[in-house]
Amino acid sequence: MNGELILVGLAGVLTAAAPLLFGVIGETFSERAGVINLSMNGTILLSAMGGFAVALATGSVVLGFLAGAAIGGLVALIVAFASITLRQSQVAVGFVLTLLCRDLSYFLGNPIMGETGPRLGTISLPVLGSLPVAGTLLFRHDIMTFLSFLLTVVAWIFIFRTRPGLKLRGIGERPAAAYVRGANVNLLRYLYTVLGGALAGLAGPIYSLSVKAGWKGTISGLDGIGWIVLAITIFGGWSPFRVALGAYLFSLLQWLGLVLQPALPGIPSQVLQVAPFPLMILTLLLVNIGNAEWVERSLARLPAPVRRAVARALRALNVTPPAALGIPFQKE
Amino acid sequence: MAEARVSHALVQIGAVLLALLLTTLVLLASKAPPFAAYANIVLGAVGSWEVIANVLVSWVPLLLATAGLLLTFTVGLWNIGIEGQITLGAIFTTWALRVLQASGMNPALIIAVSFLAGIMGGALWAMLAGALKTFGGVNEIFGGLGLNFVATALNLWLIFGPWKRPGVASMSGTVPFDHSLWLPTLTAQSRLSPAALLVAILSIALVYSLIQGTYFGLRLKAVGKNPHAAFLLGVPTWQYMMASFALCGVFAGLAGAVQVTSVYHRLIPSISSGYGYLGLMVAMLVNFRASLAAPVALFFAALNVGSIQLPIVLKLDSSLAGVLQGTLVLFVLFAQGARQRLLKGRSG
Numbered sequence: 001m002n003g004e005l006i007l008v009g010l011a012g013v014l015t016a017a018a019p020l021l022f023g024v025i026g027e028t029f030s031e032r033a034g035v036i037n038l039s040m041n042g043t044i045l046l047s048a049m050g051g052f053a054v055a056l057a058t059g060s061v062v063l064g065f066l067a068g069a070a071i072g073g074l075v076a077l078i079v080a081f082a083s084i085t086l087r088q089s090q091v092a093v094g095f096v097l098t099l100l101c102r103d104l105s106y107f108l109g110n111p112i113m114g115e116t117g118p119r120l121g122t123i124s125l126p127v128l129g130s131l132p133v134a135g136t137l138l139f140r141h142d143i144m145t146f147l148s149f150l151l152t153v154v155a156w157i158f159i160f161r162t163r164p165g166l167k168l169r170g171i172g173e174r175p176a177a178a179y180v181r182g183a184n185v186n187l188l189r190y191l192y193t194v195l196g197g198a199l200a201g202l203a204g205p206i207y208s209l210s211v212k213a214g215w216k217g218t219i220s221g222l223d224g225i226g227w228i229v230l231a232i233t234i235f236g237g238w239s240p241f242r243v244a245l246g247a248y249l250f251s252l253l254q255w256l257g258l259v260l261q262p263a264l265p266g267i268p269s270q271v272l273q274v275a276p277f278p279l280m281i282l283t284l285l286l287v288n289i290g291n292a293e294w295v296e297r298s299l300a301r302l303p304a305p306v307r308r309a310v311a312r313a314l315r316a317l318n319v320t321p322p323a324a325l326g327i328p329f330q331k332e
Numbered sequence: 333m334a335e336a337r338v339s340h341a342l343v344q345i346g347a348v349l350l351a352l353l354l355t356t357l358v359l360l361a362s363k364a365p366p367f368a369a370y371a372n373i374v375l376g377a378v379g380s381w382e383v384i385a386n387v388l389v390s391w392v393p394l395l396l397a398t399a400g401l402l403l404t405f406t407v408g409l410w411n412i413g414i415e416g417q418i419t420l421g422a423i424f425t426t427w428a429l430r431v432l433q434a435s436g437m438n439p440a441l442i443i444a445v446s447f448l449a450g451i452m453g454g455a456l457w458a459m460l461a462g463a464l465k466t467f468g469g470v471n472e473i474f475g476g477l478g479l480n481f482v483a484t485a486l487n488l489w490l491i492f493g494p495w496k497r498p499g500v501a502s503m504s505g506t507v508p509f510d511h512s513l514w515l516p517t518l519t520a521q522s523r524l525s526p527a528a529l530l531v532a533i534l535s536i537a538l539v540y541s542l543i544q545g546t547y548f549g550l551r552l553k554a555v556g557k558n559p560h561a562a563f564l565l566g567v568p569t570w571q572y573m574m575a576s577f578a579l580c581g582v583f584a585g586l587a588g589a590v591q592v593t594s595v596y597h598r599l600i601p602s603i604s605s606g607y608g609y610l611g612l613m614v615a616m617l618v619n620f621r622a623s624l625a626a627p628v629a630l631f632f633a634a635l636n637v638g639s640i641q642l643p644i645v646l647k648l649d650s651s652l653a654g655v656l657q658g659t660l661v662l663f664v665l666f667a668q669g670a671r672q673r674l675l676k677g678r679s680g
């Protein structure tokens with residue numbers, strides 16, 4: 001394979017990661033505020049179908065994306081209402097919505113299956129787009145891929161370098177303390193859950209209007225993406241740059257699976273497509289195992305230099321969730 | 333107490349009505365005749381002995397999955413990995429049948445061994461998710477999901493690789509087993525196996541009595557309510573979590589074994605058919621009480637079978653069943669929350 005092909009392939013990896021980025025950053029906002037939006041898989045499917053349907057009917061890609069964001073926000077609002085106001089389990093509500101939105105997308109999307117609709121065009125940035133290597137790789141993409149680069153940086157600055165970001169982390173870590181300092185915990189949780197859902201809702205139309213243009217029902221190949229998004233959010237330790245890294249790694253692995261397929265004729269394509277999943281389990285194991293009690297106990301038995309090295313390695317990988325993740329807040 | 337029960341029933345009925353209303357709106361939105369659609373589902377589920385038998389065929393794996401899930405829910409765990417556990421049960425069952433089919437052993441014995449293999453497959457896969465949770469700190473939802481995808485890949489690899497049909501491998505699965513290795517069915521055409529039906533009913537009864545009437549069940553509940561307190565009171569917490577995972581895997585493995593020996597007579601790519609996820613919905617709808625699991629699972633199975641004809645008769649997608657099931661569970665969750673709020677408001 002020559003260099004140009006590899007370059008185009010890697011540029012494709014960045015494009016394919018764009019919807020994942022919107023999903024994982026959206027989920028990061030939601031979980032940072034203390035709310036797990038488990039409905040990701042349904043949200044992405046329904047917004048993909050809805051976004052495509054609206055774009056098809058109106059001929060406007062922009063309206064398609066707005067519809068996707070609205071659907072994502074609405075589903076997130078249901079999660080927030082059921083968990084914050086009605087105090088039902090976030091996981092339960094999210095799981096039901098996952099299946100419900102998936103079936104809704106298949107049912108409502110039935111009439112538009114296989115139709116050809118509008119899709120996003122590629123933009124080549126002036127000057128930058130004609131650079132030799134970087135031009136192909138970074139500066140000739142559709143608008144959503146560019147926005148996905150920007151989103152990661154903006155999200156990081158917002159969460160870690162601004163006052164509202166500090167408040168956001170506060171309501172997810174120590175809601176009681178945030179409340180005492182004047183934060184309206186539940187209102188903010190509503191807000192960030194809906195914002196996160198709307199961002200994730202953009203992921204759907206990125207698929208149906210660009211990456212995998214069109215709506216093909218059960219064979220759209222989108223079922224499962226939302227679960228990946230949730231796993232990458234954990235892998236990324238609720239930090240925008242690390243979740244972005246996770247999304248790129250995943251996208252790279254899927255591309256490698258496709259590229260390597262001819263070299264591995266005995267393995268059916270369906271198997272290579274799921275190759276990232278065992279790796280996902282392994283990475284989740286690596287980033288979590290430092291939290292396990294027995295690891296600490298067995299570490300204590302090791303000689304000091306080894307212990308320090310292992311402990312440092314584990315700490316570097318280790319992630320801890322927002323302390324109040326999944327726990328309802330009650331002022332009393 | 334009686335008043336509370338009446339209001340509880342009213343709230344549930346309200347939830348059902350709302351679910352029907354929303355599904356009707358969905359139907360109207362897609363310009364479909366709601367009445368014809370519902371009538372089609374009802375006819376498709378109870379219109380003839382044949383479809384009634386099909387509902388029962390679908391009830392068996394759903395009830396088995398639900399029975400297992402009630403145990404994991406009792407200790408407060410979300411065993412989303414149940415889909416993969418059903419798949420592994422089916423794979424192990426197929427494996428045993430393949431190994432033993434030419435051995436000249438008594439067919440009934442071969443089937444019995446293959447069921448045991450299926451149980452082991454389901455339990456092993458469940459314990460893997462359990463070990464990831466208890467020793468690796470990996471949330472059981474994500475460990476289980478990952479394992480679901482791995483199970484699917486393993487299944488596909490077997491069907492397209494080592495176990496492929498002579499000539500060309502295809503999505504239609506492995507070579508069907510000899511008739512002697514099929515679980516006996518009620519009639520020659522039907523896929524309804526009385527033995528499988530009996531296994532499912534016994535399973536849910538066993539789970540009910542295990543949770544309600546044994547010391548083991550009491551301790552499971554203690555771990556589910558407050559693992560830390562249970563641990564301080566001397567309940568070996570992680571052992572109980574592992575046990576509930578393993579037992580859930582046993583029932584999931586049984587479901588897989590039934591799918592192979594009495595429904596498909598071979599291994600197919602979508603052997604778990606979503607029964608695991610549907611079982612989670614049933615368990616949620618009955619609010620994790622075993623006593624109602626059987627009728628609700630039967631209702632869900634009827635919806636699934638009833639909607640099979642929708643694409644042919646009305647050009648509607650059969651996922652309508654899922655829409656109705658999903659809205660139903662969602663509104664029951666809403667109703668529970670609303671009721672708790674109202675009761676609290678009255679007492680405080």
